[in-house]
Amino acid sequence: MKPQEQEDLPVYRKIAAILQDSIKAGRLTPGTILMEGSLAAIFGSSRTPVKQALSDLSERGVIQRFDGRGFVVGSAKAPQRVPVTAGLLGLDEANPELPRTWAWQRIYDGVERALIFHSALGKFRVNEVELARHYKVGRTVAHDVLVQAQSTGLLAKDERLRWYVVPLDEKRVCDLYDLRELLEPKAIATSVGRVPPEFLAGMVERLEAAIAAYPKVSAAEMDALEHGLHVTSLGYCDNREIMEALKRTRCLHFTQKHMLGAQVSYPTDEPFMTEHLDVVRAMLRNDPARVEAGMLTHLRTARAKVIDRLAVFRRSFGGSDLPYIG
Numbered sequence: 001m002k003p004q005e006q007e008d009l010p011v012y013r014k015i016a017a018i019l020q021d022s023i024k025a026g027r028l029t030p031g032t033i034l035m036e037g038s039l040a041a042i043f044g045s046s047r048t049p050v051k052q053a054l055s056d057l058s059e060r061g062v063i064q065r066f067d068g069r070g071f072v073v074g075s076a077k078a079p080q081r082v083p084v085t086a087g088l089l090g091l092d093e094a095n096p097e098l099p100r101t102w103a104w105q106r107i108y109d110g111v112e113r114a115l116i117f118h119s120a121l122g123k124f125r126v127n128e129v130e131l132a133r134h135y136k137v138g139r140t141v142a143h144d145v146l147v148q149a150q151s152t153g154l155l156a157k158d159e160r161l162r163w164y165v166v167p168l169d170e171k172r173v174c175d176l177y178d179l180r181e182l183l184e185p186k187a188i189a190t191s192v193g194r195v196p197p198e199f200l201a202g203m204v205e206r207l208e209a210a211i212a213a214y215p216k217v218s219a220a221e222m223d224a225l226e227h228g229l230h231v232t233s234l235g236y237c238d239n240r241e242i243m244e245a246l247k248r249t250r251c252l253h254f255t256q257k258h259m260l261g262a263q264v265s266y267p268t269d270e271p272f273m274t275e276h277l278d279v280v281r282a283m284l285r286n287d288p289a290r291v292e293a294g295m296l297t298h299l300r301t302a303r304a305k306v307i308d309r310l311a312v313f314r315r316s317f318g319g320s321d322l323p324y325i326g
Contacts, residue, residue, distance in 0.1 A: 219261040
C-alpha cells in the first residue's frame, strides 16, 4: 500500500492492514492470539479502533474467535499465547506508531456520510463555523474536512465563496460516469504489471469469499473491495492528470459505502464482486486489453445501479437537522 493511501485510511483500517500484512508475511503464525489491550498498547491507540480492526478481520475470515479471550490467527483448534511485539507486526520496536492521522481525518467519515446523504436530496449550504462547533474542533480542522470533501466531488463553492453540497441527481451521475468511462478503463489498463501480484491474489481470495458469502458481507468489507480496485489498483496508473480528474468521481463510491446495507437494502444479486473478479484476474494474467474491456463493462453496469440506489434512498431519507447543513 502506498504511503499516501495509508494516510487516507481511518485508524481501524490502518491497524487491520498491518495485522493482515503480518499474517500474510508469516510473522504472526497460525495459533497466535490477538488481544485488544496488548495491541492498543503497541499501537498507542485506544481499544476502540483495535476492536473494529479485529472485528473486520474476523468477518473476512482472516482471524477467528475461540474458546477464550481475543481472536486467534488461522485455526481456532490450537491457540498459542505467543507474545505479540511491534517487531512481529513489522513495526519499529523503538517507535511503533501508526502512520500519522491528521486531525481532520478523525471526524471526516461522519461528515462525508452526512454530505452524501444530503447530496441525494439537492443543494444545501454548509457552514464551516457551525461544523467546527458541532465537532468541537478548530476552524482549520473544519476547513480541511471541507477541502477534502471538495476534492472528491461532494462540495463546491459558490460565487460568494460559500460552501455547498453538489446535488447528486441523475444528470450528474451520468456526467460522472461519462467521465469515468472515458478515463478509468485506460487508466487501470496502464496499471497492469505495476500492481503487486500478491495484492491482486489477495483480492481474488477476498472477492471469491465475498461472492460465496453474499449477502452476509459487512459494509466495511464491501467498501474495502471497492477501494481495492478503484483506488489502490487504479492508483498505480502513473498519469497524475487522469488520476486528479477521476478523484472528483469518488463521490459515486460513497453511495455504496454509506447507503448500501444501511439506508438501502442489499440487492438480490451481489452488486459488483463478479465484475471486479474478472478485472482482477485479467490483471494477474497481465492482459491489459481484457482489463480495459472488463472495467468498461463494469462501469456501464454500475451507472444504472447507482441511479436506482439513489432513487430508493430519496424515498426513505427525509434529511437531518445537523447545524452545519442547511
